[in-house]
Amino acid sequence: MAFPSDHSRCEKCGYPLRGLSLESTQICPECGHELQASDPAHRVGLPWQHRITPGSFIATFSMVAFHPGKAFVQLRLPPLPEEKRAPQGNTRDEIFLLTCVLFTGLMWSVVHAWRGYVAWAGLWRPTVVVASIAYLLTYIEVVGVVYFSWRQGWRVPFARAERVACYAGVGWLPAGAVGIGLSLARLSGTLDRLWPDVWKNWTLPLSTGLLLLLAGASIMLFETLVWLGIRKTRFGNA
Numbered sequence: 001m002a003f004p005s006d007h008s009r010c011e012k013c014g015y016p017l018r019g020l021s022l023e024s025t026q027i028c029p030e031c032g033h034e035l036q037a038s039d040p041a042h043r044v045g046l047p048w049q050h051r052i053t054p055g056s057f058i059a060t061f062s063m064v065a066f067h068p069g070k071a072f073v074q075l076r077l078p079p080l081p082e083e084k085r086a087p088q089g090n091t092r093d094e095i096f097l098l099t100c101v102l103f104t105g106l107m108w109s110v111v112h113a114w115r116g117y118v119a120w121a122g123l124w125r126p127t128v129v130v131a132s133i134a135y136l137l138t139y140i141e142v143v144g145v146v147y148f149s150w151r152q153g154w155r156v157p158f159a160r161a162e163r164v165a166c167y168a169g170v171g172w173l174p175a176g177a178v179g180i181g182l183s184l185a186r187l188s189g190t191l192d193r194l195w196p197d198v199w200k201n202w203t204l205p206l207s208t209g210l211l212l213l214l215a216g217a218s219i220m221l222f223e224t225l226v227w228l229g230i231r232k233t234r235f236g237n238a
């Protein structure tokens with residue numbers, strides 16, 4: 001497809017590039033960002049967007065985990081509603097997210113079963129609970145991102161926020177690992193023992209509150225990936 005098209009924007013500042021041509025200018029008239037860098041040709045897609053295999057899952061996972069900036073610049077974006085092109089489903093992206101949250105849940109259950117807090121036979125239960133919580137929080141985040149982006153004047157309709165959040169699902173594994181540590185510290189009584197006696201008043205509501213606060217902090221690992229992804233795609237061209 002010819003670039004810039006009627007819907008092309010500068011990926012850095014969002015300036016509409018309609019009517020410009022690469023022959024007449026090489027940079028964004030608004031911010032001076034290289035025009036070529038906004039050409040969707042650089043969005044070659046993540047390995048998972050090409051094939052669904054265990055290998056492409058691992059390749060995509062490590063790209064998002066270790067080179068998130070590069071991964072989200074490469075992420076192939078769904079078309080915008082105003083482009084009136086055939087809508088794409090995000091099923092493929094959802095499978096990626098589901099795999100991430102199920103692994104997180106499984107990791108949680110296995111470690112708890114190994115330490116004797118969960119029966120091996122009932123392993124599926126905490127797996128499903130943890131995976132569902134992560135899945136639900138992902139979609140709450142998507143709605144929040146769409147609303148915030150709309151307020152900021154960024155171009156992030158639901159399908160785009162969803163896609164970014166699905167790949168940011170990589171962040172659920174480290175978040176889950178922190179959560180497992182916290183949960184074990186609570187169950188084994190380590191958290192109670194660490195509370196300094198001089199502060200007194202170690203109560204159940206307090207310990208639950210503290211635990212929720214720490215769990216919220218671990219979720220930041222997922223959040224950080226989402227925001228990094230949105231920064232790289234907020235004016236992205238399909």
Ligand SMILES: [Zn+2]
Binds near residue numbers: 013029030031032
């Ligand atoms: Zn610009």
